[in-house]
Amino acid sequence: MDNKVFDKGQCIYCGQQRILGQDMGSQDAANKEATMTCNCEAGRKARRQAKECQIISGMFPELPEVTVDFLLQMADMIREEQLYSGTSVKVAPNVTAKFKLKDGSVVVTRSEKMEHQSSI
Numbered sequence: 001m002d003n004k005v006f007d008k009g010q011c012i013y014c015g016q017q018r019i020l021g022q023d024m025g026s027q028d029a030a031n032k033e034a035t036m037t038c039n040c041e042a043g044r045k046a047r048r049q050a051k052e053c054q055i056i057s058g059m060f061p062e063l064p065e066v067t068v069d070f071l072l073q074m075a076d077m078i079r080e081e082q083l084y085s086g087t088s089v090k091v092a093p094n095v096t097a098k099f100k101l102k103d104g105s106v107v108v109t110r111s112e113k114m115e116h117q118s119s120i
């Protein structure tokens with residue numbers, strides 16, 4: 001098979017084969033797509049985490065990946081009530097990430113202290 005088409009992938013969590021309906025270009029990409037569209041619990045969790053990661057990095061674009069990971073971990077702990085709703089972390093001299101639990105979802109707020117000072 002010279003013209004291999006990567007239109008089938010396997011969920012990395014449950015092993016379920018999924019037909020993707022389009023050529024993903026490589027088996028890795030096809031497996032990733034299969035995982036991201038799988039309905040198993042781990043697949044759904046991975047999808048949720050990928051989405052949360054996107055949201056957090058969008059809200060705090062200046063933060064390195066390790067800090068974004070940390071905030072995601074905090075969001076999980078707040079969702080599981082291992083940390084209290086209302087927890088906040090200072091992620092930059094003037095930037096705070098605030099976490100609130102509302103109806104089972106974690107609400108993240110970027111709070112920026114803006115001070116304008118002039119010497120005249």
Ligand SMILES: [Zn+2]
Pocket residue numbers: 011012013014015016035038039040041043
């Ligand atoms: Zn799966």
